[in-house]
Amino acid sequence: MGYVLGAHQYGKAETRVVRIYRHADQHLIRDLKVSTSLRGDFADAYLSGDQASVLPTDSQKNTAYAFALERGVTDIESYALALARHFADEIEPVRGARVDVDEYQWERVRVAGDEHPHAFVRAGQEVRTTSIAVEGRGHEQRAWILSGLRDLVLLKSTGSEFAGFLRDRYTTLAETDDRVLATSLTARWRHMRPEGDWDALHASIRQVLIEQFATVHSRALQQSLWEMGQAVLAAREEIAEIRLSAPNRHHFLVDLSPFGLTNRGEVFHADDRPYGLIQCAVQRDDAPPAGPAWDAPHSFAG
């Protein structure tokens, strides 16, 4: 009986790349957190400490910066795809490359109603994401593209109920036909093909998600998520699958009756923990296989 090296990968995480386009009339800004990860013939580095096949993570960082200038960052999907293809094509021991990018959004400052050409204010905590997986090189190369968002915080103050659920001996929850429903949405969608008008597509999918959350009368967060996912697939044929992960951020009605007050859904305690966590995938019945698309480095060790 012996021991074997199982799955392994390495890379540079959280390189903070800011790309400024200094156009004559106004500047553009792309503000990124870039993580790269390589798989391939790196066993010697583990088994004997021989680094001859190991491109330093420092070089990966340098490449992320250099590509931001050479290749540019017109959108995060095509930037990340170019970076992943570069590692798969140019670095001999690499069999697969993964690039994850978070983008922080900025809005232009308005001065007396007009957009300022080079001053910006951060638009919020919401993050736009992409995850690119590339395997092989040349004609045999394949790519999987995920786009998404994280920390999109949504709340509806009515139009949500929760009733008719299964009860066991540990169930004490009362049914309700009117509650606050709030979440901090993580969504990722997988594209049919590695090409598209990525900025426009992201904006339209984000809008579909928000509109569905708002307008679906929710019998449970599960139902809201299904309707949101289904609506995205209905709206955009470019999307093969969407995955939604939604904490149920509980807002508890505060009992004010000891103080002679009647609380008719007006004062709530927003609790931190615990929270419900509801997750689902919605996909086309003819969606192509997902391959390594969902294998993120942050989930490697469970």
Add this chain to the structure above:
Amino acid sequence: MGYVLGAHQYGKAETRVVRIYRHADQHLIRDLKVSTSLRGDFADAYLSGDQASVLPTDSQKNTAYAFALERGVTDIESYALALARHFADEIEPVRGARVDVDEYQWERVRVAGDEHPHAFVRAGQEVRTTSIAVEGRGHEQRAWILSGLRDLVLLKSTGSEFAGFLRDRYTTLAETDDRVLATSLTARWRHMRPEGDWDALHASIRQVLIEQFATVHSRALQQSLWEMGQAVLAAREEIAEIRLSAPNRHHFLVDLSPFGLTNRGEVFHADDRPYGLIQCAVQRDDAPPAGPAWDAPHSFAG
């Protein structure tokens, strides 16, 4: 020689109060983090463990919820002022009360261009703040009102230089006539009087700060802060003093010359730490005394 009890205070921190106004046509939401702190004749609780003069922090929390219904939260300043006055007036051992409120902003969801009546999306990480100090009761009661904001993240991609500075034997920094200037602004302003149109005032001061950051050609962050503070006082006679605390979030130009590339201010590394920290107060020369306005509980132990 003996030991004496010095300054002391106690309260309930970070009560998460959400107030919904269920108007017929649309809901309104006020999402708050409320901290209350009392000073007064509480020495026995320390010296002998006698709690007879101590209103439990749990009761302070209950009061925060009850006031959200009874008194309402039309704006955080008047809600917090009412709460602080209540403690000073109604709880016998209290000599001074302080209420700090953070407000998280929500925007209405738009569906097909129209505002949805009861669905909201979080507007960003920026927080609106107020800090109220009240001393005494009845006719002798005095109140100090601070309003402010935190985590307002601003960046300008040009229009900032840093040169002509003092040099010592540890100085290696190169001068620059064009750099990225970025900060996450904390600002608090002290009002002349404990009354005002708080929402409108906050919006106008926030806009003055942003416009000045954008339009002042910055010879240093110090200068930008002074111009921002001065402009607030010039615009709003209601304000006695403003304090600004601004980390200088360094964006370092990446040297791409080893790769045969010339980086003309287009690719930057956004560094986390260390950061510069620039702070100043700007005040009217006839500003009334600040009293306990700036003594926040979080700074008690230095």
Add this chain to the structure above:
Amino acid sequence: MGYVLGAHQYGKAETRVVRIYRHADQHLIRDLKVSTSLRGDFADAYLSGDQASVLPTDSQKNTAYAFALERGVTDIESYALALARHFADEIEPVRGARVDVDEYQWERVRVAGDEHPHAFVRAGQEVRTTSIAVEGRGHEQRAWILSGLRDLVLLKSTGSEFAGFLRDRYTTLAETDDRVLATSLTARWRHMRPEGDWDALHASIRQVLIEQFATVHSRALQQSLWEMGQAVLAAREEIAEIRLSAPNRHHFLVDLSPFGLTNRGEVFHADDRPYGLIQCAVQRDDAPPAGPAWDAPHSFAG
């Protein structure tokens, strides 16, 4: 063409359970963060909003508290296993249950050298973890047990080099034969069988990991991880596989030569981001299949 519900699961995350054993001579404390997640026949909740098969996440939370009393928390693995088996056995629509537990460690306070019977001090930021997956019920039920740790921060101030690596056009890194090596280790190991002396096993594996990190002369973090994993398998036949995820927390030698000083590996800048991220699995060549062991809810959406 239609849309289908893909993978889906739901549960209660981050329930903070503290269990005190009030023994006559001294108290014991188990301080847990418990997350439960259920898979099964829940499609109706998504597709039509029918909750008849959905055990509320609130009931899952209640069960976590009740089991802490009824079943007890002698160790996190057997507590979590009992909880997961309960959901799989007793809740009819459940096909698979997953329970993740983090445990925060406390040490006894020492007073004049002796252990105090009921006063404790938190032992550090390191977290002990377990993840249990159970599928099926009764005789066909199967269970997979992961144990682990997170945020074990290790540093060696010499005995680490990095040289002989692959170079490409973006490589500028200098080789080094003496550097600081620091990481914040996440490790999880999969057990051969769902039974064991969990506390003793955890302690011994933790010690093996630390000793190997210390004593292996590191030609790269990859090599250190392999040696650490291999040593665990060699020491404990109960373990089928171990996965290690290790950020390389860079400590950069500060160039003090502009100040006439020679820095011989004595002063470093500890950088936050970016960081290298090295990951590998080490397993027995006859390890049983991992099944759903590594499918954590937090990685569901990539």
Add this chain to the structure above:
Amino acid sequence: MGYVLGAHQYGKAETRVVRIYRHADQHLIRDLKVSTSLRGDFADAYLSGDQASVLPTDSQKNTAYAFALERGVTDIESYALALARHFADEIEPVRGARVDVDEYQWERVRVAGDEHPHAFVRAGQEVRTTSIAVEGRGHEQRAWILSGLRDLVLLKSTGSEFAGFLRDRYTTLAETDDRVLATSLTARWRHMRPEGDWDALHASIRQVLIEQFATVHSRALQQSLWEMGQAVLAAREEIAEIRLSAPNRHHFLVDLSPFGLTNRGEVFHADDRPYGLIQCAVQRDDAPPAGPAWDAPHSFAG
């Protein structure tokens, strides 16, 4: 009427300095976060953007690194004091300097029971702190030294009650004669003189605080804090004043009666927010004035 520049200061925050002593038999490590802040004749930088009197924050960072080598870090108090005195003595426009240092603790790894010479494990989340204020130069220079700790998490599972408190119309809290008492202590103490055996003093004061927390039967957290502070002054004549800031981290007894279970102080919910916050100073009746000792930059803007 005009506007004036009020209080102002600037510096470099959160420089991460790691100092290794490479002794022949074993290495020592000092792992610091250093923040420096200068006050003085810097008005021109604000008012006109003239930087001629401004030592760059980058130079302050360089000085922190250089002093770690030249001056060494035998303990954080003398390192920080040397740094503060340097700025006050050597940089002409400086009238006052403040240096705040956090130290992260490391323990030696044990291999087969013996201490390893150059491998370390982080000792916990607790942080040792110092804050030095220096004013003036040469013979007229004065210095104030604070030492302290932060994030010392303590819990006692019995020996704590809370009863006999003041009740108002918003009070619903039940009295209790046996509860869990938990806190994450921040303590800072002010020294009589700017000299001492800092490491030994810190260890002994930390131990007094912990022992008192454990052994005092607590009628309220207020009483525990007073006894802890008083005991420090009684034990160490070097200390003029101590300030304690203690969140009351609530552990709520879970009601298990709906499940037919009796919870006799064995299962608790550890809540995150809100929390009580109790703060007090204990000082000698002949303590020298505190001067600027407690004026931390982080509290500048309230």
